[in-house]
Amino acid sequence: MDAGLAAVLGALAGSVATIGAAMTTGWAQREGVRITARAEHRKERREPRHGAYRDFIAVASRMNDHVAILTVSYESFPSERIDEAFSARCEEAADAVKEKWVEVALAGPKGIAETASKLERLGNALAFRVMGLRQYLSGERTASEDTLRGIRDRIATEAAEFEQALDQFVFRAQAALDDDGSVS
Structure with a gap:
C-alpha cells in the first residue's frame, strides 16, 4: 500500500470514529435530557397528588371512624346508635369522600x-343503607327480622370492605408517591 492510500484510509477511519463519537455523545445527551425532563414531570405531578391523596385519606378516615362500629356481627350490632344524627353524619362523611374522590380520580x-372509586361507592352504599336501617328501626318503614338481619349483615360487610379499601388506598398512594420512574 502506498503512502497516499494509507493517508486517505487513516483520514477515513478518523472521520468514522469522530462521527461515531459525536453520535454517541448526542444520544447520551438526549437520554440525559429525557431522564431529567421525566424526573421533573414526575416531581410536578407528585405535589398535587400528595395533596389530593392526603385530603382523600383524611375524609375517608373520618368515614371509616364513623362506620367502624358497624363492622360487628349481627348479635352485637349497635342498633340503638343508629339514630337520625348518626345517619346524617354518615351521609355527610360519604359526601366528603365523594367530593375529594374527584380530585384523586383526576x-x-x-x-x-380505582381504589378511590371503590371507597366512594362503598361510602355512598353505607350512607344509603344506614339511612334505610334507621327508617326501619324508627318504625318509619316496616321489615321482617330476617330483612333487618340482612341489612345489618350487609352494612357490617361493607364497613369492613371500606376499611380494607382504605388501607389498600394508603399503600397504593405511598407507592405512587415514592415512584421515581426508574422502573417502568
Missing part, C-alpha cells in the same frame, strides 16, 4: 383512582 394513576 390525579391518578389508574390503580389509585
